[in-house]
Structure formats: structure tokens, C-alpha cells
Amino acid sequence: MASSTSAVNSNNLVIPLVNFSHFLHGTPSQRLSTAQAILHGFQTAGFIYLTHTPIPPSTLQTTFKTSASFFSRSQPYKEALGWTTPESNRGYVSHGREKVSTLLDKDSVAASRAQAPDLKESFEIGREGAEGAPNNWPDDDSEFKGVMTGFFGLCKELHVQVMRAIAVGMGLEEGYFDGYTDVGDNTLRLLHYPEVKKDVFAKNKMQVRAGEHTDYGSITLLFQDERGGLQVKSPDGTFVDATPIPGTVVVNAGDLLARWSNDTIKSTLHRVVEPPAPEEGDVHPPRYSIAYFCNPNFERRIEAIEGTYGMGRERKYEGINSGEYLVQRLAATY
Numbered sequence: 001m002a003s004s005t006s007a008v009n010s011n012n013l014v015i016p017l018v019n020f021s022h023f024l025h026g027t028p029s030q031r032l033s034t035a036q037a038i039l040h041g042f043q044t045a046g047f048i049y050l051t052h053t054p055i056p057p058s059t060l061q062t063t064f065k066t067s068a069s070f071f072s073r074s075q076p077y078k079e080a081l082g083w084t085t086p087e088s089n090r091g092y093v094s095h096g097r098e099k100v101s102t103l104l105d106k107d108s109v110a111a112s113r114a115q116a117p118d119l120k121e122s123f124e125i126g127r128e129g130a131e132g133a134p135n136n137w138p139d140d141d142s143e144f145k146g147v148m149t150g151f152f153g154l155c156k157e158l159h160v161q162v163m164r165a166i167a168v169g170m171g172l173e174e175g176y177f178d179g180y181t182d183v184g185d186n187t188l189r190l191l192h193y194p195e196v197k198k199d200v201f202a203k204n205k206m207q208v209r210a211g212e213h214t215d216y217g218s219i220t221l222l223f224q225d226e227r228g229g230l231q232v233k234s235p236d237g238t239f240v241d242a243t244p245i246p247g248t249v250v251v252n253a254g255d256l257l258a259r260w261s262n263d264t265i266k267s268t269l270h271r272v273v274e275p276p277a278p279e280e281g282d283v284h285p286p287r288y289s290i291a292y293f294c295n296p297n298f299e300r301r302i303e304a305i306e307g308t309y310g311m312g313r314e315r316k317y318e319g320i321n322s323g324e325y326l327v328q329r330l331a332a333t334y
């Protein structure tokens with residue numbers, strides 16, 4: 001049986017829908033064809049949708065509920081847990097503070113933020129126990145911490161497995177990336193795009209919920225609710241809806257994986273805009289999503305992956321330290 005059909009197929013953007021259990025538990029041939037479908041998706045669209053991951057739907061539901069209840073707290077409560085530095089990259093980020101964008105210097109980021117700030121707030125959680133970078137947990141809510149650390153661990157494991165699939169797809173030894181994924185230097189980002197009047201979008205054509213950007217790290221695991229609004233840039237240059245499919249995880253490759261793979265894997269622009277399905281009334285309801293940004297262990301040096309250069313393909317990039325790369329990218333965004 002084929003492991004893959006497509007989740008999105010429009011304007012030359014084909015995002016495969018892959019049953020991940022065929023990689024985890026399938027026969028050797030299912031395992032190989034699934035790994036190849038995953039790698040192919042990253043090489044062409046830069047995005048895939050996974051079904052049948054080991055993350056239980058009930059756990060995901062609890063995590064979404066816990067996230068929504070956190071965002072419903074008062075502004076001073078959330079501000080007290082505020083994000084402080086790119087080095088720690090942990091805590092609460094209020095509306096309009098971060099402007100994800102393709103602009104690399106601080107002045108242009110600030111200018112575009114002033115024009116149409118992203119309509120969102122977020123809470124960033126890093127690896128527990130990282131030296132000098134404690135998480136900004138609310139001290140009156142141990143349930144929040146318990147739910148989020150549990151979810152962090154499940155996502156960490158999924159990162160390990162998706163990187164194994166990429167290794168198998170590339171014809172490398174399955175554990176090729178294990179020494180890069182075992183620490184879990186990743187970031188769990190809870191996102192809340194508040195309810196918004198429809199005329200906000202009508203009045204300003206530039207207004208979006210999250211500006212177009214690429215992600216920075218290796219891969220991102222993205223869990224979205226049923227609202228819609230996520231769009232991915234197609235090879236034609238148009239933005240195509242990455243429509244929510246219940247029970248799936250959207251996975252996209254980030255800039256560091258593109259670089260690591262000598263640009264054989266794509267890090268594709270995406271954004272969040274006004275939801276496509278017209279709802280009744282003059283407001284769009286809130287949208288919640290959860291992004292888990294995976295990175296190679298911060299202490300590792302990232303040099304072109306074996307097999308992605310040679311035989312007429314030049315090696316395009318210098319080696320770079322994973323942690324330094326991320327801090328440099330984050331420093332330009334806040």
C-alpha cells in the first residue's frame with residue numbers, strides 16, 4: 001500500500017500526507033518508501049503532513065486546552081513571565097513584540113513591525129535543566145508545567161524519529177542524526193491569535209496574523225486547530241492554504257536543515273493570514289496553534305551532510321555552530 005498521498009496540491013505546491021506509523025512499525029519496504037516520501041516532501045515543498053504519529057490525540061487536546069487557559073490569564077500575569085533574551089528564548093511574548101520576517105537587520109524589522117504588527121501572543125518553553133536558562137513557569141500553576149513538559153518530551157521523541165526518516169531517505173545509517181537530536185535543544189511555542197474584527201483585515205491589506213517567514217532550526221512540528229489561515233509559498237510565488245487536517249502534524253524544514261543539507265532540502269516561506277472560511281458575524285474567532293521548533297544540539301557543529309555534496313555538486317556553506325546560529329537569528333527578530 002502506498003504510504004503517501006497529498007495533503008495540499010495546488011499551484012505546483014504538493015505537500016505529501018504521510019502515515020508515519022509505516023515508518024515506525026512497518027515492514028522494511030514500507031519503512032523505506034515512507035522515509036523516501038518524507039525526504040521527497042522536504043526536498044520539494046519543504047513541508048509534509050504526518051498522520052499516525054505517537055502523540056496521542058487526547059494529550060494534544062489537553063495541551064491545547066492548557067494553552068488556551070494560560071492565554072486567558074490577565075495581561076500583568078503574563079507580562080511577569082516575559083521573554084528576555086535570545087540566549088534563553090523562554091517566556092511570554094505579547095502582541096506585536098516579535099515580527100517574524102525575512103528581513104535580517106533590526107531597523108527593517110522594526111519598521112515593518114510598526115506598519116502592521118502580528119496579531120498574536122506566544123509563550124516559549126525550552127529544555128528543562130538547560131544551564132543558565134530556566135523556564136519562566138508560572139509559580140501558581142504546576143499543572144501547566146506538568147502538561148507542557150510532558151508534551152515537550154513527546155515532541156522531542158518525534159523529532160528524533162523524523163530525523164531518522166530523513167537519514168533513511170538519504171540512504172544514510174538510521175542513527176546518523178541521533179547525536180544531534182538527543183539533547184533536545186528545542187523550543188515549544190504556544191501561540192494564540194486573538195479574536196479579531198474582520199474589518200481589521202479589510203482596512204489594511206498588509207495585515208496578517210503572522211508575517212511571512214522561514215523557521216530557523218532543523219524541523220518544526222506544527223499543530224494547528226481547525227480555524228485555518230496558515231499558508232505556504234508555492235514555487236509559483238503564490239501563497240497556498242495549508243488547510244488543517246484533523247489528526248495530522250504539519251512538519252516543515254527550517255533554515256539550518258536547508259543549510260546542513262547543502263540546500264537539497266527546502267526551508268519554505270509561510271505565514272498566517274485571515275482565515276479563509278467566512279464565519280458568521282463581524283469577528284474571526286481566536287486561533288490557537290502549537291509550534292515545536294527543533295534544533296540540532298546547540299553544542300554541535302553543522303557541516304554539510306554526507307552525500308549532499310560531491311559528484312559535481314559543490315559544498316555551499318561553511319560549518320557553523322548550531323546554538324550560535326540560532327541566537328544570531330533570534331537576535332534580529334526581537
Ligand SMILES: O=C(O)CCC(=O)C(=O)O
Nearest residue numbers: 191215224230272289291
Ligand atoms: O500558527 C501557525 O500555524 C504558524 C506559526 C509559525 O509559523 C511560527 O510560529 O513559526
Ligand SMILES: [Fe+2]
Nearest residue numbers: 213214215270
Ligand atoms: Fe513558522
